[in-house]
Amino acid sequence: MQRQIPYKIYLTENELPKAWLNLRAFMQEKPAPLLHPKTYRPITLKELSEVFCEELARQELDDSTPYITIPEEIRDFYKMYRPAPLIRAYCLEKKLGTPAKIYYKFEGNNTSGSHKLNSAIAQAYYAKEQGLKGVTTETGAGQWGTALSMACSYFGLDCKVFMVKCSYEQKPFRREVMRTYGANVTPSPSETTAIGRKILEEFPGTSGSLGCAISEAVEAASSREGYRYVLGSVLNQVLLHQSVIGLETKTALDKYGVKADLIIGCAGGGSNLGGLIAPFMAEKLQGKADYRFIAVEPASCPTLTRGKYAYDFCDTGRVCPLSKMYTLGSGFIPAASHAGGLRYHGMTSTLSELYDKGLMEARSVKQTEVFEAAEYFARIEGILPAPESAHAIRVAIDEALKCKENGEEKTIVFGLTGTGYFDMMSYEKFHDGKMSDYIPSDNEISKGFAGIPKL
Numbered sequence: 084m085q086r087q088i089p090y091k092i093y094l095t096e097n098e099l100p101k102a103w104l105n106l107r108a109f110m111q112e113k114p115a116p117l118l119h120p121k122t123y124r125p126i127t128l129k130e131l132s133e134v135f136c137e138e139l140a141r142q143e144l145d146d147s148t149p150y151i152t153i154p155e156e157i158r159d160f161y162k163m164y165r166p167a168p169l170i171r172a173y174c175l176e177k178k179l180g181t182p183a184k185i186y187y188k189f190e191g192n193n194t195s196g197s198h199k200l201n202s203a204i205a206q207a208y209y210a211k212e213q214g215l216k217g218v219t220t221e222t223g224a225g226q227w228g229t230a231l232s233m234a235c236s237y238f239g240l241d242c243k244v245f246m247v248k249c250s251y252e253q254k255p256f257r258r259e260v261m262r263t264y265g266a267n268v269t270p271s272p273s274e275t276t277a278i279g280r281k282i283l284e285e286f287p288g289t290s291g292s293l294g295c296a297i298s299e300a301v302e303a304a305s306s307r308e309g310y311r312y313v314l315g316s317v318l319n320q321v322l323l324h325q326s327v328i329g330l331e332t333k334t335a336l337d338k339y340g341v342k343a344d345l346i347i348g349c350a351g352g353g354s355n356l357g358g359l360i361a362p363f364m365a366e367k368l369q370g371k372a373d374y375r376f377i378a379v380e381p382a383s384c385p386t387l388t389r390g391k392y393a394y395d396f397c398d399t400g401r402v403c404p405l406s407k408m409y410t411l412g413s414g415f416i417p418a419a420s421h422a423g424g425l426r427y428h429g430m431t432s433t434l435s436e437l438y439d440k441g442l443m444e445a446r447s448v449k450q451t452e453v454f455e456a457a458e459y460f461a462r463i464e465g466i467l468p469a470p471e472s473a474h475a476i477r478v479a480i481d482e483a484l485k486c487k488e489n490g491e492e493k494t495i496v497f498g499l500t501g502t503g504y505f506d507m508m509s510y511e512k513f514h515d516g517k518m519s520d521y522i523p524s525d526n527e528i529s530k531g532f533a534g535i536p537k538l
C-alpha cells in the first residue's frame with residue numbers, strides 16, 4: 084500500500100549508506116581497462132599509484148567488489164549535509180498538468196553547491212591517510228574546485244586548482260570561494276607548466292578546456308614531492324563515491340513503495356548520473372526490475388549522441404591513461420558554453436559501455452531550451468538550478484509533457500545536481516536575449532575525431 088508521500092522525503096542519519104555501490108561489479112561486460120598513455124598496455128596498480136593515491140587507484144581498478152565500505156570519517160563528514168532530500172515536485176506536476184509523478188534528488192544543500200563534495204571528501208580522506216602534502220586538480224565551472232578546496236581544508240591538505248580560463252574570468256566569485264577555503268587557483272592554460280605553455284603557443288588566446296586543465300594539474304602533481312592528482316568526474320572511483328546519491332534515492336523511494344519508471348540526469352563526465360542510477364541499473368542488470376535511463380548532454384558538446392566509442396586520451400596533453408569511452412576527441416575544445424561542468428570531450432567508461440549496449444539512452448539539448456526550463460523550474464519549485472542540472476530538468480519536463488499527451492502516470496526521477504548562484508552571468512545573457520545555441524558542425528566534429536589515437 085502506498086502511504087501519502089510528503090513533499091520532501093528525508094532519511095535519518097542511520098539510513099545514510101554504509102557502503103558505496105560499485106556498479107561495474109554487476110556488469111557482465113566490464114568497461115574496457117584503462118591503458119598506459121605511453122605503452123598502450125592495461126595500466127597496473129603500481130603505475131596508477133604514481134598519479135593517484137594508492138587506495139583510489141585500487142578502487143579505480145576494482146571491477147568485482149560490489150560494495151565498498153565508506154570509512155567512518157567520511158560518513159561523519161557526509162552527515163553535515165546528507166542524507167540529501169528527495170523532493171516530490173507536486174508544484175511542478177500541477178503546473179504542467181501532468182499525470183506523471185516527478186521526484187528530484189537535490190544535491191545543492193552544501194556550501195559547494197553541488198554533488199561534487201561527495202567524492203571530494205573521499206579523495207581528500209585517502210590522500211590524508213597516505214600522508215600526502217597536497218593535491219592538484221582542474222575545475223571547469225568551479226564546482227569541483229570549490230568542493231575539493233573545502234574537503235582539503237577539512238583535512239589540512241594543500242590544494243592547487245587549475246581553472247579553465249573562461250570560467251576563471253566569468254566566475255570571479257567562484258574563484259574567491261576557493262581562495263577562502265585556502266586553495267591556490269591558476270587560470271588554465273597557464274605559463275606555470277610545460278604543457279600549458281605548449282597549448283598557449285599552439286592556440287593563443289584559447290578560452291581553455293577541461294582537457295587542458297587536467298594535463299596541467301597532472302604535470303603540477305608529478306613534478307612535486309608528496310602531491311597527487313585528483314579528478315572530479317569521469318573516473319570509476321568518482322562514480323563509486325557518487326553512488327551515495329542513488330543509494331539514498333532508492334532507500335527513500337522504497338520507504339514509500341514507489342517504483343521509478345524513468346531516471347534522468349545531466350552528463351558531463353558522467354559521475355552524478357552514474358551515481359544516481361547505480362542501484363537501479365544494478366537491479367536492471369540482474370533482471371530484478373526494469374527502468375529507463377536518460378543521459379542529458381548539451382548540444383554544444385554532444386559526447387554520447389554524436390561521439391565515437393573508442394580508446395581516447397582523457398586530457399589534451401595526453402599524459403593521463405587512455406579510456407575506452409564515447410568521445411569527441413581529446414583535442415575537441417567545446418564552444419565557451421555556459422554549462423561549464425558539461426564541457427568535457429569524453430564520458431566515463433562505465434556509462435559508455437552501458438549506453439553502447441543499449442541499457443541507457445542519451446539526448447542532447449540546446450542551451451536556450453535549458454535556461455527556459457531552469458527559469459520555469461525556479462519560479463515553481465523555488466530552487467535556482469545550476470545550468471548543468473537544468474539539462475536534466477529540461478528532459479524531465481519534456482517527458483512529463485509526453486505523459487500528459489498520452490495520459491500516462493509514469494514516475495520520473497531526476498538528479499538536481501546543484502544550485503546556480505554563481506552562474507548569474509549566464510542567466511543574465513539569457514534574460515537579455517544574448518544567449519546563442521551553438522551546435523558544432525559535422526566538420527568540426529570530424530576534426531575532433533581525427534585526434535583519436537588509432538590502436
Ligand SMILES: *Cc1c(COP(=O)(O)O)cnc(C)c1O
Pocket residue numbers: 196197198199226227315316317349350351352353354355356424425469471472500501502
Ligand atoms: C560538475 C557538475 C555536473 C557534471 O558532472 P558529472 O560528472 O557529469 O556529474 C553536473 N552538475 C553540476 C552542478 C556540476 O557541478
